[in-house]
Amino acid sequence: MxxxxxxxxxxxxxxxxxxxxxxxxxxxxxGWMVLVFAVAIFADLLPLPSPTDMDMLERRAPFSAxxxxxxxxxxxDELSRLIYGARISLIVGLCAPxxxxxxxxxLGMLAGYFRGRFESFVVGSxxxxxxxxxxxLALAVTAYLGQSIFNLTCIxxxxxxxxxxxxxxAATLTLARREFVIAAQALGATHxxxxxxxxxxNVLLPLIAFFLLGVAVTIVVEGSLSFLGLGVPPPISxxxxxxxxxxxxxxVAPRLAFIPAIAMFLTVLxxxxxxxxxxxxxxxxxxxx
Amino acid sequence: MSGALLSxxxxxxxxxxxxxxLRAVDHVDLTVGAGKTLGxxxxxxxxxxxxxxxxxxLLPKKAKLxxxxxxDGQDLTTLPAEKLRKLRGRSLAVVFQDPMTSLNPVLTIGTxxxxxxxxxxxxxxxxxxxxxxxxxxxxGIPAPEQRLTQYPHQLxxxxxxxxxxxxxxxxxxKLLIADEPTTALDVTIQAQILDLLxxxxxxxxxxxxxxxxxxxxxxxxxxxxxxxxxxxxxxxxPTPALFKQMRMPYTEALLAALPKLDVPPxxxxxxxxxxxxxxxxxxxxxxxxPRCRYSAGRCSTEKPRLSPAETLxxxxxxxxxxxxxxxx
Amino acid sequence: MMLQxxxxxxxxxxxxxxxxxxxxxxxxxxxDVSLEIARGETLGxxxxxxxxxxxxxxxxxxLRQAVSGxxxxxxxxxxxxxxxxxRKMRRRxxxxxQDPIASLNPRRRIGDIVAEPLVIAGVKDPEERWRRVSExxxxxxxxxxxxxxxxxxxxxxxxxxxxCIARSLVLxxxxxxxxxxxxxxxxxxxxxxxxxxxxMKARYGLTLLFIAHDLAVVKxxxxxxxxxxxxxxxxxxxxxxxFARPAHPYTALLIEAIPxxxxxxxxxxxxPVGEPPSPIAPPSGCRFRTRCPRADARCASxxxxxxxxxxxxxxxxxxxxx
Numbered sequence: 004m005x006x007x008x009x010x011x012x013x014x015x016x017x018x019x020x021x022x023x024x025x026x027x028x029x030x031x032x033x034g035w036m037v038l039v040f041a042v043a044i045f046a047d048l049l050p051l052p053s054p055t056d057m058d059m060l061e062r063r064a065p066f067s068a069x070x071x072x073x074x075x076x077x078x079x080d081e082l083s084r085l086i087y088g089a090r091i092s093l094i095v096g097l098c099a100p101x102x103x104x105x106x107x108x109x110l111g112m113l114a115g116y117f118r119g120r121f122e123s124f125v126v127g128s129x130x131x132x133x134x135x136x137x138x139x140l141a142l143a144v145t146a147y148l149g150q151s152i153f154n155l156t157c158i159x160x161x162x163x164x165x166x167x168x169x170x171x172x173a174a175t176l177t178l179a180r181r182e183f184v185i186a187a188q189a190l191g192a193t194h195x196x197x198x199x200x201x202x203x204x205n206v207l208l209p210l211i212a213f214f215l216l217g218v219a220v221t222i223v224v225e226g227s228l229s230f231l232g233l234g235v236p237p238p239i240s241x242x243x244x245x246x247x248x249x250x251x252x253x254x255v256a257p258r259l260a261f262i263p264a265i266a267m268f269l270t271v272l273x274x275x276x277x278x279x280x281x282x283x284x285x286x287x288x289x290x291x292x
Numbered sequence: 293m294s295g296a297l298l299s300x301x302x303x304x305x306x307x308x309x310x311x312x313x314l315r316a317v318d319h320v321d322l323t324v325g326a327g328k329t330l331g332x333x334x335x336x337x338x339x340x341x342x343x344x345x346x347x348x349x350l351l352p353k354k355a356k357l358x359x360x361x362x363x364d365g366q367d368l369t370t371l372p373a374e375k376l377r378k379l380r381g382r383s384l385a386v387v388f389q390d391p392m393t394s395l396n397p398v399l400t401i402g403t404x405x406x407x408x409x410x411x412x413x414x415x416x417x418x419x420x421x422x423x424x425x426x427x428x429x430x431x432g433i434p435a436p437e438q439r440l441t442q443y444p445h446q447l448x449x450x451x452x453x454x455x456x457x458x459x460x461x462x463x464x465x466k467l468l469i470a471d472e473p474t475t476a477l478d479v480t481i482q483a484q485i486l487d488l489l490x491x492x493x494x495x496x497x498x499x500x501x502x503x504x505x506x507x508x509x510x511x512x513x514x515x516x517x518x519x520x521x522x523x524x525x526x527x528x529x530p531t532p533a534l535f536k537q538m539r540m541p542y543t544e545a546l547l548a549a550l551p552k553l554d555v556p557p558x559x560x561x562x563x564x565x566x567x568x569x570x571x572x573x574x575x576x577x578x579x580x581x582p583r584c585r586y587s588a589g590r591c592s593t594e595k596p597r598l599s600p601a602e603t604l605x606x607x608x609x610x611x612x613x614x615x616x617x618x619x620x
Numbered sequence: 621m622m623l624q625x626x627x628x629x630x631x632x633x634x635x636x637x638x639x640x641x642x643x644x645x646x647x648x649x650x651x652d653v654s655l656e657i658a659r660g661e662t663l664g665x666x667x668x669x670x671x672x673x674x675x676x677x678x679x680x681x682x683l684r685q686a687v688s689g690x691x692x693x694x695x696x697x698x699x700x701x702x703x704x705x706x707r708k709m710r711r712r713x714x715x716x717x718q719d720p721i722a723s724l725n726p727r728r729r730i731g732d733i734v735a736e737p738l739v740i741a742g743v744k745d746p747e748e749r750w751r752r753v754s755e756x757x758x759x760x761x762x763x764x765x766x767x768x769x770x771x772x773x774x775x776x777x778x779x780x781x782x783x784c785i786a787r788s789l790v791l792x793x794x795x796x797x798x799x800x801x802x803x804x805x806x807x808x809x810x811x812x813x814x815x816x817x818x819x820m821k822a823r824y825g826l827t828l829l830f831i832a833h834d835l836a837v838v839k840x841x842x843x844x845x846x847x848x849x850x851x852x853x854x855x856x857x858x859x860x861x862x863f864a865r866p867a868h869p870y871t872a873l874l875i876e877a878i879p880x881x882x883x884x885x886x887x888x889x890x891x892p893v894g895e896p897p898s899p900i901a902p903p904s905g906c907r908f909r910t911r912c913p914r915a916d917a918r919c920a921s922x923x924x925x926x927x928x929x930x931x932x933x934x935x936x937x938x939x940x941x942x
Contacts, residue, residue: 182723186787189681189715190737191707200736204727335806449669450895478668478833481895483877505807508879535883547881549811551840557859558818561840563811567776583808 029280032273039270043089054083055238063256075248075259084240085266091241092267095156095225100217102160103167108210110164111171112198116179122172129165137162137224141233150236155228159221170213174206208281215278219271226267242267296323296362297499298347298467303359305342305351312572316342316355318523321598324467324516329493329500331510331531333546334520337568340503343520344469347501348386349376364466382412385465387489389472391452395444401428401455402440405462412463427458431488450481454488461492467499474509486513507547511535516605519543522569522579525598529606539601539613542580578611586612629656629692630827631680631795636689638672638679645900649675651851652689654926657795662821662828664842664859666835666874668896672851673831677797680829681713682706693795711741714788718800720780724772730757730783731768737791756786759823760816778809785816789824797829802837814840835874839863844932847871850899850907853926857933867935867942870908906938914939 042049057079065073072081110129114122141158148154178184179202187197222242228234229243230250237244242263249260305317316339324330334340345351347361349368361368364383368376380386388394396404405424409415415423421440428436431454444452453473460468470489474482490513493500504510510517510531518528519540527540538544548562566583569575578584581591591611598609638650649672657663667673678684680691682698691698693713701709717723724733731753738749754764760782772780781801788796798817802810818841821828832838838845839859846856847870855868866872894911897903906924909915916939924936 182717182719183725185678185683186715186717186723186784187736187740188683189710189713190740190791191710192736192740193707196740200728201725205725335808448895479835479877480668480873482879486879506879507807507881511879511881511883512885531883535881546807549808550881551811551814551834551836553836553839553863553875553878555840557839557842559840560815560818561811563815564808565812567778567809 028276032276035269035273036277039089039266040093042086043093046086046090049086051083051086052080054079054087054240056080063252063259072262073256073258075245079240081259081262084245085242085263088240088242088245088263089266089270091152091235091239092222092225092243092270095152095159095241096218096222098156099159099221099225100163100167100214102157103163103217104210104214106160107164107167107169108171108206111168111173112175112202112206114168115172115175116194116198116202125168126172129168132161133165138228138231138233141228145233150233152235152239155225155234159224162224163217163221166217167210167213170209171206174209175202178202178205212278212282215274215281219274219278222267222271222274297326297328297364298501299323299360299362300343300347301360301362303343303346303357303361305339305346306356307342307352308354309572314571315523315574316571317346318574319359320520320523320525322518322525322528324499324501326466326499327493327497328516329490329502329514331514331517332501332503332520333505333507333510333517335505335546335568337571338520339523339571340520341471344386344471344501344503347469348380348384350380378412381408381465382463383466384469385460385463385467386469386471387453387456387460387473389475391449391456391476392444394456395452395459397444400441400443401447405440405455405459408459409462423462424458427462428455430461430492431455431458432484433458450477450485453477453481453485457485457488457492461496464496465498467501468493469501469503471503472505473502475504475506482509489513507550519546522574523571524579524609525607526580526610527608528598529608533603533606537606537614539606539608540580540610541584541586541612541614544614545584578609586614588612628659630659630694631655631657631829632690632692633676633680634690634692636676636679636691637687638675638684639687640684647899648851648902649684649899650679650686651902653848653851653853655846655853655856657827657829659794659827660825661844662830662842664838664845665829665831665848666833666838666845667848668833670850670896670899671848672899673833673848674799676848677715677799677829677831680797681710681715683715707740711737711791712793713795713797714791714793716781716784716788716796716798716801719804720777720784720801721772723784724780726772728771729768730770730772730775731764733772734768734783734787734790737787741791752790753786756789757783759789759820760786762786776809777805778812781805781809781813782816785813785820789820792824793826795827795829797831799831800833801830803832803834810837817841835863835878847874850896850902852907853936854908855933855935855937856926857930857935861930861933865930865933865942867929867933867940868908868937869912869914869939869941871935872941873911906936 063074067073072085075081075084110125114125144158145154184197184201187201225234225241226243226246229241230247232247234243235241245263246260249263252259300320300322303317303320304315307314307316320343322330332340332343346357351357357369402424405427406417406420409420409423424440425436428439433439433451433454447455473489474485477485486509489500502510502514514531516528517531517534518525519542520526521542527534527543538547545564549564551561564583569579569582577590577592577594578596581587584591596609596611598607600607633653633655636650636653639646639648641647653676655663665673665676675684679686686699693709696709698706698709734753734757735749738752743749753768757764757767762779762782775783801817802813805813814837820826830838830841842859844857845859845862847854847868849870855862855866855871862871863875866875897910903910905921906919909919912919918938922938924938926934926936929935929940929942
């Protein structure tokens with residue numbers, strides 16, 4: 004027997020796990036995320052005043068024990084609107100990229116795997132979609148279908164498809180040339196099996212990292228649309244619409260615009276940080292192995 | 293050796309990794325005389341590339357080097373960055389394994405050659421251009437004037453390596469380090485490139501270090517060979533002496549494991565069992581002892597020193613060397 | 621022109637032509653190649669990079685579409701098979717790649733990777749699969765219990781190649797194509813893998829097509845050797861005979877260019893300067909003529925046919941060395 008490599012050394016039984024220092028910032032981002040998600044999910048259970056109850060006597064009230072963050076121009080509790088607004092921002096921010104990642108990811112993988120005419124068609128139609136001014140599209144759709152959270156999510160989701168398609172296609176293109184995919188073909192695996200078992204697990208990580216960045220972008224875009232009055236219909240609050248409403252009283256009570264802006268800033272920053280860290284964690288492994 | 297052009301003294305290179313400290317080069321001493329050729333042979337991960345980087349002072353930022361690297365009377369480890377930069381390219385040149393990565397893909401070959409020449413030698417554009425053409429002719433590139441306007445990707449792998457050699461030779465270096473110069477090339481091209489290197493080395497009387505994993509590459513083309521294993525030089529000898537009588541079992545096993553043309557097909561190869569040790573977990577004894585068939589007694593508890601055999605030039609690090617005169 | 625290997629060859633390639641286009645230009649990767657491989661034989665296929673040897677290997681497996689020609693495996697023409705029939709036939713033919721690390725999916729565990737062929741082949745019983753997986757893993761010298769739960773990046777190149785070999789053997793194939801299986805490995809590991817391949821060949825009764833650029837490696841494992849240059853076969857013959865008395869000048873050049881680990885053998889300087897021409901526009905006539913010291917006018921005008929130069933040895937040359 005010429006082969007003497009019957010077992011691995013016992014000392015190697017515990018391979019060095021990638022123990023990378025994630026850093027304080029990453030954990031702060033995680034902490035903020037947990038807080039935002041917790042209050043958004045449990046908003047109904049928290050002892051908060053209704054976010055839509057107006058109190059015309061206490062318009063633009065300062066911070067107090069009753070209204071921790073004061074009230075807005077219509078006397079509604081700012082903290083409560085902020086928390087319910089977080090709900091909207093997160094629902095839209097998570098659901099829209101979900102649409103993008105599913106449709107775009109699937110299209111990108113198929114395009115990168117099958118190449119040929121299908122790829123040209125997909126890439127071409129994505130270019131068309133990208134060339135369409137997003138605000139005009141949003142305007143047109145809301146004018147036609149009406150303002151609602153669902154419509155808003157769908158528009159933002161569709162707008163995200165090209166980017167996800169590109170990420171998935173790029174990853175698939177490089178992976179499809181790797182020998183393990185050819186090996187699976189040589190074994191007689193079906194296309195579906197190769198796509199799901201060999202390619203998907205490898206494409207998924209870059210997609211998830213990009214998804215987190217997509218969430219951040221969507222929250223900002225949703226904010227911009229709401230700021231312009233194209234987002235969620237009043238009286239529902241979202242961070243964008245709160246900033247928009249706060250604009251009217253910037254000189255009297257700038258906090259009404261700044262508090263939701265800070266909340267949005269921190270959330271977007273956190274998503275970006277987590278997304279970047281995840282990409283850094285997954286990238287080198289792809290190449291170096 | 294007195295009058296050595298390059299001498300590496302007690303060089304140690306440590307690389308911090310997530311798995312712990314990796315000792316890439318472990319107490320290495322080497323000398324290369326002017327006009328001589330040294331071959332450094334070893335498998336991947338044995339530290340031969342890190343050693344060459346240490347000589348060039350091009351180690352990764354995180355790496356720590358201790359020991360001395362004396363080149364032409366100067367200690368490179370203490371030389372200021374600006375002087376070092378002038379030295380590299382001028383008297384100290386290097387050819388890498390993959391010419392595609394060592395040549396800039398967006399600049400023409402002419403630009404790269406002429407810039408290198410003008411940076412180190414005081415020549416005007418016309419002179420530098422003339423010299424580039426001479427160099428390309430010298431490295432065997434047909435139609436050199438047309439090549440000057442071409443980009444690296446328009447050339448084949450062998451041609452690119454010739455260009456890389458031309459760039460390295462452009463300023464008449466005193467020492468050329470060729471790091472696996474032919475590994476990425478086909479056999480027929482490999483032979484051409486090795487011949488080219490040998491010819492230019494003799495013509496220019498420069499010293500050369502050839503780093504390779506192939507004992508066949510160093511056999512006919514070097515004056516001295518150093519065999520590295522797990523960061524250490526385990527055997528060092530003048531080339532004829534080494535091939536006549538290998539003392540270190542690793543060197544012998546490495547040679548024996550090569551498939552040979554004069555052996556009938558289906559002859560089992562005397563393979564070296566196991567694999568090199570994990571460089572982040574150094575062994576207490578001889579690094580080769582777990583794979584060595586002569587290993588016994590203190591091999592696993594004590595590191596053998598690199599010490600001379602009967603002749604002072606032949607050094608090996610082994611407690612149970614293969615007996616002189618006959619193979620065990 | 622038939623290259624008689626045996627009366628009943630397992631694999632027979634007839635006038636295979638493979639061309640593909642890159643950036644609008646047609647690459648003539650394999651031009652009119654015919655080969656036979658007898659059951660239980662190892663055929664070595666050597667040539668420099670870009671000579672089409674890997675493309676030939678993949679075209680045999682129908683991973684590359686052939687322009688014309690036939691690939692007969694055990695009497696069935698693989699080029700005419702489609703879909704399920706082709707997938708079934710592929711299970712009897714396996715492929716081992718040059719880069720063992722890249723040919724393992726980095727996100728799947730070794731146990732799953734080696735069991736994958738069985739899953740695809742429809743072996744439903746997990747115990748039966750595990751029995752087969754642990755058998756082949758032990759056969760290639762790895763401890764099944766230790767390795768099957770791990771990911772490919774925890775292994776060295778040599779170990780990954782063992783895993784690849786195990787995967788290719790798990791379906792009990794008859795024919796294995798080894799595409800440069802050791803060229804990415806270190807010398808000391810290379811010998812282990814070559815020995816392992818020989819061992820596996822004997823144990824599982826395999827027929828091998830062994831593709832490599834290193835003549836010494838090819839000689840160590842092959843019964844017969846075929847030499848390829850720019851998409852065409854130059855020479856085919858029994859290994860020992862071919863290396864002792866090459867008939868084609870290109871074979872001779874390849875043998876001469878191998879660095880010999882012996883300082884007394886002075887490296888030859890007779891290797892002609894020049895590189896293989898591009899497979900986009902191969903030279904007319906004999907494709908080697910641009911580098912050949914014996915080339916004349918006839919070589920430029922007439923494509924040399926493979927013909928017998930010695931018993932069992934064929935060369936495609938107008939001016940053979942023997």
